[in-house]
Amino acid sequence: MNTNRTFTSHYLRVRIKTLVVYAFLIVVGVTVIYPLLWTVFGSVRDEKLFALNPWGLPEQIDLRVYWEVLTEHGLARNMLNSLVMSSVGVVCIIVLALTSSYAIARMRWKLAPLVMAVFISGITIPVHSTLIPLYVLLRPLSKIDERVALMIPYIVFGLPTAIFILTNYMKSISLSLEEAAVMEGCSLIQSFALVVVPMTTPAIATVAIFSFMGIWNELMFALVFLQRQIVMTLPLGILRFTGLYTTQWQPTLAAIVLAMIPSLILYSILQEKIIGGMTAGSVKG
Numbered sequence: 001m002n003t004n005r006t007f008t009s010h011y012l013r014v015r016i017k018t019l020v021v022y023a024f025l026i027v028v029g030v031t032v033i034y035p036l037l038w039t040v041f042g043s044v045r046d047e048k049l050f051a052l053n054p055w056g057l058p059e060q061i062d063l064r065v066y067w068e069v070l071t072e073h074g075l076a077r078n079m080l081n082s083l084v085m086s087s088v089g090v091v092c093i094i095v096l097a098l099t100s101s102y103a104i105a106r107m108r109w110k111l112a113p114l115v116m117a118v119f120i121s122g123i124t125i126p127v128h129s130t131l132i133p134l135y136v137l138l139r140p141l142s143k144i145d146e147r148v149a150l151m152i153p154y155i156v157f158g159l160p161t162a163i164f165i166l167t168n169y170m171k172s173i174s175l176s177l178e179e180a181a182v183m184e185g186c187s188l189i190q191s192f193a194l195v196v197v198p199m200t201t202p203a204i205a206t207v208a209i210f211s212f213m214g215i216w217n218e219l220m221f222a223l224v225f226l227q228r229q230i231v232m233t234l235p236l237g238i239l240r241f242t243g244l245y246t247t248q249w250q251p252t253l254a255a256i257v258l259a260m261i262p263s264l265i266l267y268s269i270l271q272e273k274i275i276g277g278m279t280a281g282s283v284k285g
Contacts, residue, residue: 036260043253050249065254075255077230078237083262085147085233086215089154093211094204096155097162102192104163105170106178116167122160127153128220135224142225150225154215162207169203170196205270212266216259234259 042050043065045058070076100119104112134153135142142149173196181191197204219235226232238259241252 039253039256039260043250043257045250047248047250065250066258069251069254069258073237073240073251073255074229075234075237075258078232078234079258079262081147081231082216082234085151085154086212089151089158089215090208090211092151092155093158093162094207097159097166097207098197098200098204100159100163101166101170102196105167106196116163119160119163122157123164125157127157131220131224134221138225146226146228147231150221153221154218158211158214161210165207166200166203169200173199209267209270213263216263 038055041058042054044061044063045056046060046062049056049059070079100115103109104116130153138149138152141152177195177199178191181195186194217235218233219239222233222236223239226236234255238252238255241248241255
């Protein structure tokens with residue numbers, strides 16, 4: 001009898017905990033998904049009806065605003081600029097971070113801990129506190145090419161986090177794999193390219209996500225460095241729909257939806273690679 005009561009009591013506790021967890025996850029899910037749905041619905045609604053009832057559902061779907069935003073308002077050019085700058089920035093950050101992390105994690109030299117500490121200290125620096133000094137420093141280069149001048153802060157401020165992630169991940173990879181590669185006749189560069197880099201794919205994917213999102217969504221540096229309309233990035237393109245006294249809500253929300261699409265696609269692709277890399281298995285030291 002006591003055994004049945006104990007079992008029933010335990011079963012009820014488990015059920016209550018499960019219901020609480022599910023309720024919490026539902027609340028979190030609604031909190032995350034609802035703003036996305038509101039943005040999508042708001043972008044296809046009539047602007048007058050949206051002003052009267054911002055929380056209502058679309059009476060009819062009007063997708064012409066997306067075409068107008070891309071063509072008439074020039075958002076396609078802004079998206080292309082952001083895509084190019086984000087892609088170049090991610091590639092540069094990954095290449096520089098990989099080589100730096102390999103030197104810190106694998107090579108034996110006295111200054112490795114100090115160099116690592118210097119890179120980690122870069123994470124503590126407020127990025128936008130350096131905006132004006134960097135603009136004054138890079139102003140001569142900015143007069144030649146604004147985009148090149150803007151890419152330097154993007155890459156520099158992306159390196160500390162990338163090196164921190166990659167260095168810690170490389171330290172978890174067994175040295176026996178590289179030793180085996182060297183015994184097979186691989187040079188240091190070949191061992192790095194053929195053994196370490198493939199094993200570091202999950203960390204590389206994580207760095208790519210953080211770096212891409214940081215550059216893709218960045219506004220303040222772009223606002224200061226980019227002066228010509230033809231080189232402006234997507235956040236600056238979205239900013240043009242917001243005036244001093246009024247905001248064009250329909251094109252603004254449509255632009256925001258377009259801005260979310262590349263980020264969601266990249267995150268979905270790299271998330272699968274991270275899971276695949278984690279579950280593929282590797283020899284740990």
